[in-house]
Every structure is written in structure tokens, then in C-alpha cells.
Amino acid sequence: MEYLLSTNSLTKQYGRHKAVDSVNIHIRRGDIYGLIGRNGAGKTTLLKMVSGLASPTDGDFTLFGKRGKSAYRYLSRVGALIEAPGIYPNMSAADNLKLKCLAMGVRKKGEIEELLDIVGLSDTGKKKVKNFSMGMKQRLGIALALVGDPDLVILDEPINGLDPQGIAEVRDTLSRLNRERDLTMIISSHILEELAKIATRYGIIHDGILLQELTREELLERCSERIELKTDDTRRACTVLDEMGISRYKVIDADTIHIFERLNDSGGITMALAANQIRTIGITVKNEALEDYYLNLTGGGVNA
Amino acid sequence: MLNLMKMDLYRVFHSLSTWIIILFTVGIALFCVVMVQGDLDAMAEDPAYAQEMGQEFADSSDGNEDRNIGLYSESDPEWVEGEIEAGEFISSQIQSGLLTLLVVIFAAVFASAEQKNGYIKNIAGQLSNRGILALSKLAASAVQIFLMFLTFILVTGAAGKLLWGGRFTLGSLTDMLSFLGAQYLLNLGIAALILFFCTLTKSSAFSMTAGIMMVMGLFIPIYSIINRAVYEIKPSWDFDISLLVPDGNIGLAGIHASSEILVRAAAVGAVYVILCSAAAVLIMKKRDVR
Numbered sequence: 217m218e219y220l221l222s223t224n225s226l227t228k229q230y231g232r233h234k235a236v237d238s239v240n241i242h243i244r245r246g247d248i249y250g251l252i253g254r255n256g257a258g259k260t261t262l263l264k265m266v267s268g269l270a271s272p273t274d275g276d277f278t279l280f281g282k283r284g285k286s287a288y289r290y291l292s293r294v295g296a297l298i299e300a301p302g303i304y305p306n307m308s309a310a311d312n313l314k315l316k317c318l319a320m321g322v323r324k325k326g327e328i329e330e331l332l333d334i335v336g337l338s339d340t341g342k343k344k345v346k347n348f349s350m351g352m353k354q355r356l357g358i359a360l361a362l363v364g365d366p367d368l369v370i371l372d373e374p375i376n377g378l379d380p381q382g383i384a385e386v387r388d389t390l391s392r393l394n395r396e397r398d399l400t401m402i403i404s405s406h407i408l409e410e411l412a413k414i415a416t417r418y419g420i421i422h423d424g425i426l427l428q429e430l431t432r433e434e435l436l437e438r439c440s441e442r443i444e445l446k447t448d449d450t451r452r453a454c455t456v457l458d459e460m461g462i463s464r465y466k467v468i469d470a471d472t473i474h475i476f477e478r479l480n481d482s483g484g485i486t487m488a489l490a491a492n493q494i495r496t497i498g499i500t501v502k503n504e505a506l507e508d509y510y511l512n513l514t515g516g517g518v519n520a
Numbered sequence: 521m522l523n524l525m526k527m528d529l530y531r532v533f534h535s536l537s538t539w540i541i542i543l544f545t546v547g548i549a550l551f552c553v554v555m556v557q558g559d560l561d562a563m564a565e566d567p568a569y570a571q572e573m574g575q576e577f578a579d580s581s582d583g584n585e586d587r588n589i590g591l592y593s594e595s596d597p598e599w600v601e602g603e604i605e606a607g608e609f610i611s612s613q614i615q616s617g618l619l620t621l622l623v624v625i626f627a628a629v630f631a632s633a634e635q636k637n638g639y640i641k642n643i644a645g646q647l648s649n650r651g652i653l654a655l656s657k658l659a660a661s662a663v664q665i666f667l668m669f670l671t672f673i674l675v676t677g678a679a680g681k682l683l684w685g686g687r688f689t690l691g692s693l694t695d696m697l698s699f700l701g702a703q704y705l706l707n708l709g710i711a712a713l714i715l716f717f718c719t720l721t722k723s724s725a726f727s728m729t730a731g732i733m734m735v736m737g738l739f740i741p742i743y744s745i746i747n748r749a750v751y752e753i754k755p756s757w758d759f760d761i762s763l764l765v766p767d768g769n770i771g772l773a774g775i776h777a778s779s780e781i782l783v784r785a786a787a788v789g790a791v792y793v794i795l796c797s798a799a800a801v802l803i804m805k806k807r808d809v810r
Contacts, residue, residue, distance in 0.1 A: 257796040264809070267645040268644070268645030268646065268647075269641060269644055269645045269808060270808035270809065273810060288572055289624065289646075289648060290649065291645055292645055292646045292647075292648075293643065294646065295646075296641065296642075296645055298641050299638070299641075302533070302637055302638030302639040302640065302641045302642050303534075303637060303638075303639060304633070304637055304639060305534075305637065306536055307534060311534055314530065315527050315530060315531060315639070316642055316643060317525075318523060318526045318527040318530055319524055319526075319527040319643045320523065320643070320646065321523040322693070339741070360642045361642070363642075364646075417537060443528075
């Protein structure tokens with residue numbers, strides 16, 4: 217399969233520390249790729265490399281089918297918002313956009329007005345950016361990334377510091393752009409639940425290493441609802457479950473079994489176990505959140 | 521490159537700092553005229569002072585003056601009664617380094633703004649060679665310095681005409697243009713040096729302070745140490761480093777300076793422009809954007 221962007225053992229080393237270690241991500245056209253990782257996981261460094269702001273220590277990336285140095289020629293088709301939006305505080309939103317249009321040679325009439333409209337800043341007029349709220353600045357940063365109608369937009373923590381309404385607005389804007397313009401996006405965040413609402417593919421990065429790449433469907437499957445059964449004899453409990461015709465279950469450890477079917481029948485399971493003199497320590501219906509999934513994967517507390 | 525120049529020129533004309541600097545240029549031009557009038561009044565009252573000033577003025581305008589720490593401008597005692605040539609007057613003020621101080625402040629503020637507010641992240645990745653960001657900044661600075669020179673000349677000209685009427689004459693246009701050309705290149709050289717400092721250190725405070733210290737002559741002790749060290753190594757070599765730095769040449773390249781001094785000043789300015797911008801381009805190209 218041809219990817220719009222894929223990295224080939226991309227590595228960035230600062231001294232002895234590898235901020236990004238042989239990462240291979242794969243982004244298809246039209247994807248909203250959620251890059252998940254705690255602070256310091258290497259998300260920003262990775263995104264800086266694929267947006268041309270930092271040079272890799274090792275490895276390279278393939279962009280629009282071109283690999284290595286020839287891929288850099290296509291970076292003009294990549295818009296980026298890395299960390300906090302870079303804006304001139306004493307200028308208006310339109311002036312900030314005008315500067316980028318001039319730099320990129322964008323001469324399309326009405327481009328600035330259209331971009332301001334897309335991000336909901338069309339009524340800001342001559343108001344200086346320094347007087348904008350955090351959410352407005354963030355949306356201006358997104359508009360700047362959209363100048364020149366790029367094919368790929370890289371957004372590093374675009375909802376950082378936003379209130380719930382701001383988060384919802386940015387989420388809606390990004391979903392609309394993806395839907396209407398078939399815009400491919402990479403969005404990094406440590407607010408996992410928010411990313412889950414918008415991304416179609418995920419990459420989980422931890423300590424500079426890409427732990428897993430999975431689709432939305434795969435993730436939902438892994439975070440699906442289940443019965444968590446705690447018992448003192450899992451071996452015999454499994455026999456009872458088999459006798460009950462339950463086949464979709466998984467023994468997690470010495471006293472835990474996850475059951476993925478008959479979620480409304482926890483009473484029946486308890487009764488069957490009791491009838492076979494198997495003690496039920498606890499039985500609950502659980503829905504593992506993306507955050508728990510991430511924590512289990514990385515084996516630590518999330519820094520969110 | 522042309523697109524980036526357009527962007528930086530747009531920023532020049534839409535930045536508050538640009539107009540503040542132009543306003544200060546107007547203020548400095550008026551200040552110079554008023555201070556010279558004060559000097560002329562003092563010389564009219566005290567002939568000994570007039571004689572002393574006469575010697576200093578002759579030294580400064582023909583490029584033989586020893587450099588001192590601080591900013592000085594000399595007035596010709598002949599201006600008390602006689603004609604005041606615009607070229608001579610402007611030369612004595614520009615040689616003082618007052619205008620160069622503003623050039624340093626502008627260059628430091630302008631060159632570091634993009635890195636300071638992070639706007640560079642919006643554009644650097646999309647350029648095939650981000651080194652040209654430094655060149656476009658230098659080009660925009662060249663336009664701004666030209667405007668500052670023009671403003672200074674026009675305001676001093678207008679104020680001089682108002683204050684001294686018919687006694688304020690144009691003088692030799694050729695001499696004025698060659699002197700202004702050399703001074704422009706020297707000031708552009710200093711702007712390029714500040715651009716290099718800003719690119720290297722990412723600090724406008726450091727770059728501005730270093731530039732101001734240089735223009736104020738606070739590097740003179742360092743220059744003398746270098747001169748002494750060179751003399752110790754090779755006594756036969758008549759070496760003076762201040763002739764190879766733009767701040768040293770600004771005080772020497774007066775309107776009546778020999779063509780040799782003016783050519784050397786212009787060459788020093790041009791070499792600084794080339795070397796400093798090349799170094800800034802290299803750093804910008806090689807270093808990651810943070």
C-alpha cells in the first residue's frame with residue numbers, strides 16, 4: 217500500500233538520549249492520525265522531523281512516494297502547527313495570514329477571508345492577536361497551517377490549554393476539514409479521550425519508541441466492554457464458562473478472567489460458579505478507557 | 521526568496537517598531553540640528569573653544585581622528601558666520617554613530633522577532649532552503665536602513681534650512697553621495713553582524729547590547745589588545761584592527777575623507793555583509809527550528 221507519509225526508522229538523538237528511536241509510522245490519504253504519548257514521549261520531535269523543522273539523526277521519511285532528500289521538496293505541501301502557535305502578537309489575524317501567504321507565494325483572492333471563516337475568526341477585524349483568547353490563537357495557528365491548501369496538516373497538541381467549548385470547536389473544525397477537503401492530518405495529544413473522538417488511526421509512542429499502530433476499529437475492539445471476573449480458581453471457572461457455552465473469554469492472571477459476551481448475564485455466571493463450589497471474589501462489567509489501554513501498554517501513569 | 525522578501529517587507533511596513541525607529545530618526549535629526557546650533561552659539565562666545573573644535577572637525581572629516589569611547593560629533597567653527605554645507609553637516613552627525621545606534625536596535629528587534637514569537641515554525645519547514653530566511657531579513661533591513669538614512673537627510677536638511685536659511689547650502693553632491701554610499705554599506709554591515717548574532721544566540725538582548733557597545737566604542741580596549749598582540753608577533757606590520765571593523769570605519773569615513781578611506785570603508789561594509797549573512801544562512805540551514 218502506498219502511504220501519503222511513512223517514516224523509515226526515523227531517529228533523533230540529543231547527546232546520548234534518543235528522543236525518537238527508529239520510529240515507523242504510516243499515514244494514508246484521508247487519515248486523521250492520532251499520535252498518542254505522554255509529555256516527553258517524543259511526539260513533538262517526531263512531528264518536527266516530518267514537517268521539516270528538525271533533521272533526523274538517522275532514518276528518513278517517504279512523502280508522496282518520494283523518499284529521503286527528494287521528499288523534502290514536497291514539504292511545501294505540508295502545513296504544520298507545532299507546539300504553541302507562532303504568531304505576531306501586535307498584528308491582526310488577517311495580517312498574520314497575509315505574511316504566510318506572501319512567504320508561500322499564495323495569490324488566490326479571498327484566501328485569507330476563507331481561512332478566517334473556516335476557523336471561525338472572520339469577525340476579528342483589526343483586533344490584535346495579543347488580545348485573542350487562547351482558543352482563538354490556537355484556531356489562528358490552525359489557519360496558518362492551512363495556508364496554501366496543503367495535502368497534509370500536522371497539528372501538535374492543537375487542543376492544549378483550551379476550555380471544553382474550545383476543544384469541541386477545534387474538533388468540529390478539524391472533522392469538517394477532513395470530511396470536506398479530504399485533508400490528511402496528524403494530530404498529537406496526550407488528552408487521549410479527545411483524540412479518540414476524531415482520529416481514524418492511532419500511533420502510540422512512549423519514550424521515543426512507537427509501541428503500536430492501530431486503526432480506530434482495532435482500538436475499539438481492544439477497549440470493548442467486558443465482564444471482569446475475579447475468582448480463586450480460574451482453571452475450574454473456565455470449565456464452567458465452557459459448559460455455559462461462553463467461548464469469548466480471556467484469562468488475564470491467576471485470579472482474573474475477562475468475558476466478552478453475555479454482558480448482561482453476570483448473575484447467571486455467578487450462580488453457575490456457585491453451583492460448582494467456585495468462589496466469586498468479584499464480578500463487574502468494565503469498559504476499558506483508551507487511557508487505561510494506553511497505561512497498560514506503556515506500563516505507567518499517564519502524565520496528562 | 522522573492523516571496524520571503526515580500527513577506528519581510530510587509531512586516532517592515534506593518535510593524536510598530538519600524539515606525540517608532542523612524543520617529544526616533546526624526547527626533548535624532550532634529551536633536552542634532554539643535555545641538556549644533558548650541559555649539560555654534562558657544563563657539564561664537566568663546567574663540568578658544570572654536571579653535572579646539574576647528575581642529576577636531578578637520579580631523580574627523582578627513583578621517584584622521586583617534587577614536588574615543590562615547591558618541592561625539594564636531595561642528596566647524598566656520599559655520600558660526602559662514603555657509604553650512606549640508607554634506608559636511610550630515611557627515612559629522614552620521615560619523616558620530618547616533619544613526620547607527622538606531623540601526624543596531626532595529627536590526628536586533630527585526631531579526632529576532634520571528635524566532636522569539638515562533639512564527640518561523642509556520643514557514644521554515646515548507647522552504648526547500650530555510651537559510652534564505654536570513655537573506656530576506658537582510659534585504660528588508662537594507663530597505664529600512666535606506667529609509668532611515670533618507671529620513672535623517674531630509675529632516676536635517678529641512679531643519680537646517682529653517683534654522684539657518686540661506687547659509688545652509690547643498691555643497692558637492694558627488695562628495696555627499698560617495699560618503700553616504702560608504703556609510704550605508706558600513707551600517708548595513710553592522711546590521712548583518714547583528715543578524716548573525718541574533719541567529720547564533722537567538723537573543724535580541726545580547727545582540728542589541730553587543731551592537732550598542734560596539735557603536736559606543738566600548739570595544740576599543742579589545743581592539744588595542746589585539747593590535748598590541750599583533751605588534752608583539754610582527755612589529756614591522758602596521759596593523760590596526762579598527763580599520764577592519766565597521767564601527768571603526770564609521771567615524772573615519774567622513775565627507776572629506778580620502779578616496780582610499782572611503783573605498784576601504786565601503787569594502788569593510790560589503791565584506792561584513794557577505795560574511796555575516798553567509799554565516800547566518802549556514803546556521804539557519806543547519807540548525808533545527810525550535
